[in-house]
Amino acid sequence: MGRVSGKVALVTGASCGIGRATALLLAREGAKVVVADLKADEGRAVVSEITQAGGEALFVPLNVTAEDDWKQAMAAIAAKFGRLDIAVNNAGILYAGSVETTSLADWRRVQSVNLDGVFLGTRYAVEAMKPHGGGSIINLSSIEGLVGDPTLAAYNASKGGVRLFTKSAALHCAKQGYRIRVNSIHPGYIWTPMVQGFTQETPDQAAARQKLIDLHPLGHLGEPDDIAYGIVFLASDESKFMTGSELVIDGGYTA
Ligand code: NAD
Structure with a gap:
């Protein structure tokens, strides 16, 4: 029996x-x-990887910034599975720029994906979960939602916004008695295409990677599974007394 058996995520x-x-x-x-x-x-x-291993999965095309896409995605989920129990608002983009070098267009692009996307995802998930007795929503913030970075003005703002929006949604759902929990996750630097792309933009990639490693007292970057384990914990009933919480998984970055 798995930790989230039978749930739709x-x-x-x-x-x-x-x-x-x-x-x-x-x-x-x-x-x-x-x-x-x-x-x-x-x-x-x-999806193929999941189904080949004996699981059930569905692909839905989704631009998290487009409300019509959310409507279509939710209709597809209802048609295929009839319910939604877990929503992980993970899609996000990184943009490096300070308060002086970030254009308004880049600022808006980052807020649109990282903040509007999480808002819409939470809103549509609440609507889908309410009639079926509740659920768990996990929003991807970052260490950059907890501490400032002079080179990440727009990203900092978006991830700080995710952190407090998550608490607002959590309190609303709790007060309404929806049995929907909403929590945020705060990863340190994880070696994914996002961070690989970020280091590739610099002339000395090895030095750029080492600079990121040095920010983490544990002495290495995180792996995607380090965060996935935290997300599954928040998705499962193991965390049933947690809502509006911040789960920090950062190799000691913010300690
Ligand atoms: P990634 O770039 O490797 O993957 C992001 C995925 O989101 C891609 O598949 C991309 O196609 C998708 N995506 C981007 N814009 C989208 C949109 N508008 N609609 C739908 N999908 C879209 O990123 P990652 O490193 O896996 O990061 C995932 C989340 O974790 C992001 O929110 C990121 O900000 C956050 N995060 C990452 C790190 C890190 O170090 N990697 C650290 C802290 C927080």
């Missing part, structure tokens, strides 16, 4: 990185998984 940005690892782990722990992403080929490959 949606993971946004599940085609690669943390989202992919989370989708695979949720499936291994018994959930039926909805893989949602802009990238259809990679997303369908994740």
Whole structure:
């Protein structure tokens, strides 16, 4: 018996990185998984991996910033599985820029994916979970939602927003008696395509990677599974007394 057996779980940005690892782990722990992403080929490959291992999964094309996409995704989930128990609002983008170098267009692009996407995902998940006795929503913030970084103005703002929006939604759902828990996750640097791309933009990639490693007292970067384990904990009933909480998984970065 898996830790989330029989539950239906949606993971946004599940085609690669943390989202992919989370989708695979949720499936291994018994959930039926909805893989949602802009990238259809990679997303369908994740679905195949799950079904070949004996699990159940569905790919839905989703741009988290587009409300119509959310409506269509929720309709597809209802048609296939009839319910939603777990929603992982994971899709996000990184943009490096200070208060002086970030343009308004880049600022808005980051808030749109990282903040509007989480807002819409939480809102539609609450609507889908309410009639079926509750659920668990996990929003991907970051260490950058806890402490400032002079080079990540827009990203800092978006992830700080995710942190407090999560608490607002958690309190609302608790007060309404919906039995829906909402928590945020705060990873340190994890070696995913997002961070690989970030280091590739610098002339000395090895030095850039080492600079990131040095920020973590444990002496290495995290792996996608390090975060997936935390997400599955928050998705499962093991965390049934947690809502509005911040789960920090950062190798000591913020200690
Ligand atoms: P990634 O870039 O490796 O993967 C992100 C996925 O999201 C991709 O599959 C991409 O196609 C998808 N995506 C991007 N924009 C989308 C959109 N508008 N609609 C739907 N899907 C979209 O990223 P990752 O490193 O796995 O990060 C996942 C989450 O964790 C992000 O929210 C990120 O900010 C957060 N995070 C990552 C790190 C890290 O070090 N990797 C640290 C802290 C927080």
